[in-house]
């Protein structure tokens with residue numbers, strides 16, 4: 373038995389952001405655009421703001437958004453009686469907007485009540501339109517917001533059906549300005565979603581198909597886009613892949629690579645996608661023998677002769693995107709492997725097809741030291 377759902381309406385295509393004004397007007401007059409300060413300065417953002425007319429802007433979103441960012445945005449939404457939230461940016465802006473749009477209707481003043489306080493949301497939130505500028509997180513179609521509570525030293529995903537955006541407008545042209553490392557890290561984040569959704573204990577047939585198709589697109593196009601950032605066909609394929617990879621993991625949920633990504637990004641400050649990609653080759657080699665040949669099927673679907681060839685391609689893409697491939701390149705000492713292992717046992721690890729032991733993680737991390 374399995375189920376699939378996706379309450380988010382999707383508009384996809386080159387220049388589709390031109391529809392944003394008309395779509396936004398359907399939801400209410402008082403709108404707020406949520407983005408980060410770097411994106412706010414880009415000409416493409418200025419053009420979108422001009423198109424939206426009378427709109428407030430909140431641009432205090434940090435990469436890996438914090439509970440403080442969410443609470444500050446919530447205050448603004450309340451103060452301005454906002455009726456519609458538009459998130460323009462990578463996963464950080466979208467996640468911050470999702471959490472604040474739900475918080476503002478919850479009666480609480482801090483997202484901490486839900487993030488670490490165990491409270492559950494009610495049924496109401498402000499409508500949200502998500503417009504991604506990276507091809508990676510799939511946050512435009514997931515019920516998650518990953519938040520960092522720096523004071524409590526706790527970063528993790530918060531989940532609620534209220535977080536599904538009402539509408540996602542995916543315009544691949546918005547991703548063309550992303551620099552090499554952001555392009556590589558976000559595409560490998562999408563690849564990690566496809567692989568984790570596919571091997572999660574809760575995997576199911578629709579998500580499996582979406583996962584394989586997403587990975588095939590990434591393997592076919594990422595190398596070209598890294599060498600030619602203006603490759604429009606490639607950018608479109610990566611945005612499509614990130615979208616369907618988001619759909620592929622949002623129900624089965626992630627596993628080992630994401631569990632390991634938390635200490636890698638919290639303690640060693642690797643960007644999210646870079647952290648997910650760091651253990652990818654080792655995680656595939658660990659899980660494949662426990663998947664009854666499914667991982668070999670995945671590799672063949674993506675056009676590889678065998679699994680090792682696919683793993684080799686992953687390493688090649690990481691090198692091409694100048695992402696760290698060894699502990700040293702990631703700024704981690706061999707002596708820190710113990711703490712990495714200790715902090716990698718996040719609950720997402722329980723979705724992994726193989727029960728992960730300390731020895732398994734020791735092997736993965738120590739091989740990255742060679």
Ligand code: NAD
Nearest residue numbers: 410435436462463464505506509511514516518549550644
């Ligand atoms: P991001 O939003 O943190 O952005 C990274 C950097 O890239 C920022 O400096 C940003 O200004 C810049 N940038 C973004 N788009 C750009 C563009 N078009 N041109 C130039 N620069 C651009 O990066 P991200 O990887 O998209 O999001 C990461 C966050 O999303 C993390 O907090 C992660 O945990 C979270 N995440 C959420 C989900 C989910 O389902 N909600 C899934 C995966 C990851």
